Amino acid sequence: MSEWKPVCRVDDIPVLGARRVSRDTGLDVAVFRNDQGEVFALLDRCPHKGGPLSQGIVFGNRVACPLHNWTIGLADGQAQAPDEGCTPRFAVRVDDGVVCLRTDELAGHATDLTRPVAGPVCRKA
Numbered sequence: 001m002s003e004w005k006p007v008c009r010v011d012d013i014p015v016l017g018a019r020r021v022s023r024d025t026g027l028d029v030a031v032f033r034n035d036q037g038e039v040f041a042l043l044d045r046c047p048h049k050g051g052p053l054s055q056g057i058v059f060g061n062r063v064a065c066p067l068h069n070w071t072i073g074l075a076d077g078q079a080q081a082p083d084e085g086c087t088p089r090f091a092v093r094v095d096d097g098v099v100c101l102r103t104d105e106l107a108g109h110a111t112d113l114t115r116p117v118a119g120p121v122c123r124k125a
Contacts, residue, residue, distance in 0.1 A: 004093055004100035018054040020044055026111030029090055030054035031099055032063060032074050039099055040074035041092045043110050047085030050115040
């Protein structure tokens, strides 16, 4: 049976915004709140170029990546057509205004994914 870890209060997440949850291993998890009070969690990484989704604009049940404006579904992590790709999503539970994420997912879900390095790369011969 999965255990749930409290990560913040719903009120700590701005309406139409996000809050980052750091993990011991892997990239942060972005926890979003839309204008209907729904809460979602995705890996804080756009499937396109790795942009931080937590810095994107939330509208309805989607977030726009701040780098190239890709639209990602908050419920499933899917990029909206014509773009293709998917961001890993995390299970969320809200108990008495407290947002909880599954401990097994925080520890092991999508921990192998990294953020691409932007800019020129200096390689030694």
